[in-house]
Structure formats: structure tokens, C-alpha cells
Amino acid sequence: xxxxxxxxxxxxxxxxxxxxxxxxxxxxxxxxxxxxxxxxxxxxxxxxxxxxxxxxxxxxxxxxxxxxxxxxxxxxxxxxxxxxxxxxxxxxxxxxxxxxxxxxxxxxxxxxxxxxxxxxxxxxxxxxxxxxxxxxxxxxxxxxxxxxxxxxxxxxxxxxxxxxxxxxxxxxxxxxxxxxxxxxxxxxxxxxxxxxxxxxxxxxxxxxxxxxxxxxxxx
Numbered sequence: 328x329x330x331x332x333x334x335x336x337x338x339x340x341x342x343x344x345x346x347x348x349x350x351x352x353x354x355x356x357x358x359x360x361x362x363x364x365x366x367x368x369x370x371x372x373x374x375x376x377x378x379x380x381x382x383x384x385x386x387x388x389x390x391x392x393x394x395x396x397x398x399x400x401x402x403x404x405x406x407x408x409x410x411x412x413x414x415x416x417x418x419x420x421x422x423x424x425x426x427x428x429x430x431x432x433x434x435x436x437x438x439x440x441x442x443x444x445x446x447x448x449x450x451x452x453x454x455x456x457x458x459x460x461x462x463x464x465x466x467x468x469x470x471x472x473x474x475x476x477x478x479x480x481x482x483x484x485x486x487x488x489x490x491x492x493x494x495x496x497x498x499x500x501x502x503x504x505x506x507x508x509x510x511x512x513x514x515x516x517x518x519x520x521x522x523x524x525x526x527x528x529x530x531x532x533x534x535x536x537x538x539x540x541x542x543x544x545x546x
Contacts, residue, residue: 352521356528357434357468357495358455359487362386362420366463380443380451382466386410386418386433404518406431406471421487422471431471432487432523434495439466456528468495468520475522484525492528497521 369381371388389407396402406429411419421432440455443464452461472495474481487493498521 353497355495355497356437356526357493357523358437359489359491359493359523360420360433360435360465360467361462361489362418362433363489364462365418365465366461367465380445381464385467385469406518420489429519430474430481431519432474432493433467433471434493434523435465435467436495437528439468440464470518470520472521472523473519475524487523487525492526493523494526495521495523 365384367381367384368387369383370391371383386408389403390410393403393405393408405426406424409422409424409431410417411422421430423430435455437455440460442454442457442460443451445451452464453459455465474487475496476484
């Protein structure tokens with residue numbers, strides 16, 4: 328019995344360690360954030376607002392942090408504060424990093440935006456998939472994603488656009504290396520959350536010919 332308990336405890340510890348170090352991708356339903364017409368301008372520096380239902384905009388927070396650290400260009404990675412426009416009040420999405428040619432997509436996960444109801448059961452905003460969703464209350468992911476598709480596939484499918492339905496897959500992105508500089512290898516790690524691919528949130532799986540037996544298995 329004692330040996331069985333020790334083995335059980337050891338198994339639990341191994342399981343716990345696996346969970347702590349697990350880097351398996353995680354897939355979520357999301358939409359491409361409507362940055363160009365979003366009403367949420369809250370930055371981290373002004374997050375102490377009275378309306379507790381609102382969240383900070385990660386992009387505007389990165390932009391503000393970069394402006395606060397003009398004497399330290401390495402304080403915030405340039406990938407994070409790209410606006411894609413010359414208008415300080417408008418952000419483009421997706422946006423291209425001209426220095427690396429990365430195609431960056433900012434997203435809002437469906438699970439993060441289920442809708443908001445106050446203590447008196449008044450609807451502050453419906454969920455993000457509802458046409459009446461108020462993006463003043465949107466909750467977006469902290470880091471951008473890159474396209475799962477290669478360039479040619481992306482051209483044939485069409486570019487990502489705001490409010491596109493996507494599958495966002497989070498990865499642990501390894502550090503990359505650049506050529507030797509002064510005899511040493513330079514390491515960099517583009518701060519992206521993972522990859523995105525277009526999808527459709529289907530609730531009815533219709534086919535042209537339901538009796539086409541090539542669609543199903545079995546005898």
C-alpha cells in the first residue's frame with residue numbers, strides 16, 4: 328500500500344511538472360480586431376478609470392510605453408508599437424513591419440468577449456459575435472499574431488481584414504539568430520503570440536449532396 332501511494336504521488340508530481348512546462352499549441356476562436364474604428368483608447372497609464380467594465384488597449388499601451396522611453400529604443404520592441412498609419416488616432420490591422428516584413432494581425436478572442444451584464448442585469452454590451460457588440464469594451468490579446476499561410480496562399484485567399492473570423496493558435500516562439508556581429512551571434516525573438524488562420528464559425532454543416540457516400544466512412 329505504501330509503495331502504491333509513493334508511486335501515485337510520483338505520478339502526480341510528474342503530471343504537474345508536465346503541465347507547468349507544456350508548450351503544446353492552444354487554439355482559440357477569435358476575430359481580427361477592428362482597430363481602425365475601435366472606440367477603446369485606454370492606455371495602461373490611464374487604466375484607473377471609473378468604468379470597471381473596460382480594458383486597456385494593448386497596442387495603445389505599447390505605443391505609449393515606446394513614447395515614454397524615447398531614450399531607450401530597446402525598451403519596447405518596434406513590432407509592438409507599429410500603428411500602420413500616420414494618423415495618431417487610427418491604427419491599422421493587419422499591419423506590416425517594414426524592417427522584418429512580418430505581417431502582423433491583432434486579435435480579440437471570442438472567450439475573452441462573451442458580453443457584459445452589470446449587477447442589475449442590464450446588458451452593457453452583447454458578445455463579440457453579436458452585430459450590436461460595442462467595441463468600447465473590447466478585450467484584445469497582448470501580442471500580435473502572424474499568418475499561418477505562406478505568401479502565395481494568403482494572396483489566393485485574400486488578406487486578413489478586420490472582424491474576420493479566425494483560429495488563433497498560441498505557440499512558444501523560439502529565439503532566432505541573425506548573422507555574426509563583431510564575432511558574436513545576435514539573438515532576437517519577435518514578440519508574437521502565434522499564428523492565425525481564417526475559418527468560419529459554423530453552426531450548420533450543410534453539404535451540396537448529403538447522400539454523397541464519399542463524405543462519410545463505414546461499410
